[in-house]
Amino acid sequence: MHWCRSGDRDDRGARVVAAYDRVLVEITGGIGTVTLNRPEKLNALDRELCDELREALALLTRSEAVRVILVTGTGRAFCAGADLDVLGEDGPALVAAGKEVALALRAAPQPVLAVVNGPAAGGGANLALACDYRIASDQASIGQVFHKLGLVPDWGGSFFLPRLVGTSRALELIWSARMVPAAEALALGLFDRVVPHTDLETEARRLAELWASQPAGAVRRAKEALYRSEASSLAAVLDLEIKQQTELFASPEARERIEGASLARRSR
Incomplete structure (x- = not known):
């Protein structure tokens, strides 16, 4: 991890910026933001990104300055799921990382808000579902695409999905392996709010500030x-x-x- 400005490391509310190779972390105004930062790979998950994501979440959940956590992606995707270039070799490690990330999100004392800026597929979909709330761009989509690779949901999908949409609907989404557009995802309960793409950052920040103002x-x-x-x-x-x-x-x-x-x- 690289602290971009060490003079800004005020744990009582001042802005803190930390940059890993694949994840960006910012704390400002009581709101911590974790941004997946592999836009050239649609923020796909590899071992390094998973390791950095775990470290970033640990950093934010331990900080008393952080009242709300946002999770989002750089570029046109939220997270495309596993990096197919390494999945064959690193698949078991990526699945194990999903357990740690999902448990960290649920154990976080702060509200965790997924800001779904684009497609969220496979493990990326379940990263969003592991968060407490999902606000999404009208250009976003979400899908349990595992069957396309002969796999089953991981990163908590088998737990989160039926609790959000019911068992029969969850099975349909898994068996069809389709990407669900934003409007349908909102109707199903996969997304909690959908806003115009250009308003996503502003609306997510507004919601986070409201939650941060609560005791x-x-x-x-x-x-x-x-x-x-x-x-x-x-x-x-x-x-x-x-x-x-x-x-x-x-x-x-x-x-x-x-x-x-x-x-x-x-x-x-």
Whole structure:
């Protein structure tokens, strides 16, 4: 990793830029951005990119200056999936890397927003699905193209896809191995929002700034509770909610916000 401007390494909110060979990292205004940077290969995944992506996510998730994480791609693609030039030799390593990346994204205390600027295929599609939310360009597409190579979904696709679209629809998307255009992906729930291509960066930033303005402790606990609920009973989730809410009631930020809301109501 190369720090582009070492004087800007302020972990309390100033702009930080780090450049790897295949990934760019920026922190500004409480928002950390990871950009896949192999535009000549449509940001295809090789071992070096996977290693750098894991390091970049570790850097951002550990930083208290980062309130929201964005994941996007350089050029006309989000991520084309595995680099076919190395897939035959490095396939098992790339699949293993997908496990680490998906778990890192779900374990991140911050909201993670995929900014899908173009095609997201195979492992690239599931990189987007592993994020908490997906805002996409109207020129983007997403597809489980694994069967074209005689393979099955990896990078968490078998987990994320049916939870988003249902089992039968997930099977259709896998078996057809087709790229789904943005409008259909929005209707299916693969994308959460679609905007004109020229507005993507602005709209993603606006959403990230809104999330970054929320109390970090509450945001983190909400993410934890919702993902735990996927594998928990109602009783277990209710117990977790009680634990989290009790912790937050005791926090200075929650007390201040509750008092402010109460005063505002009484002054009406």
